[in-house]
Amino acid sequence: MQAMNCPRCGKVFVRIRDPICEACVKEEEQIFENVREFIKENPNLSLNEVAEACEVTVKRIMTYIRDGRIDASQGMRADVTCSKCGKPIPGGRMCEKCVLETNFQLNDMKNTKKGAGMFTNRR
Numbered sequence: 001m002q003a004m005n006c007p008r009c010g011k012v013f014v015r016i017r018d019p020i021c022e023a024c025v026k027e028e029e030q031i032f033e034n035v036r037e038f039i040k041e042n043p044n045l046s047l048n049e050v051a052e053a054c055e056v057t058v059k060r061i062m063t064y065i066r067d068g069r070i071d072a073s074q075g076m077r078a079d080v081t082c083s084k085c086g087k088p089i090p091g092g093r094m095c096e097k098c099v100l101e102t103n104f105q106l107n108d109m110k111n112t113k114k115g116a117g118m119f120t121n122r123r
Contacts (some may be wrong), residue, residue, distance in 0.1 A: 065091045
């Protein structure tokens with residue numbers, strides 16, 4: 001634990017988990033809830049329209065989508081694409097196919113590394 005100034009409000013707080021103070025975390029959650037409710041009540045708006053109406057940045061809404069907190073396919077027109085193949089996705093960072101391929105590649109690399117260690121020359 002360390003004492004630090006909140007980068008949003010400047011208040012001194014003891015950092016346990018979040019990089020911002022408890023008051024700012026609560027404020028951030030309220031902003032998120034407002035955006036989520038607005039999207040539910042006003043389906044088929046564009047990302048820019050939602051950002052303008054909720055008085056938040058497009059970047060903030062994209063963070064919610066990329067983190068999987070908002071599903072762009074359920075009520076909002078957002079051009080969210082897989083970071084690997086570019087295919088449109090409802091949220092997150094990669095489409096299901098690319099996630100599976102990436103996991104397979106990582107497991108393959110891990111297994112190759114383990115196998116290589118078995119045949120090292122010991123003296």
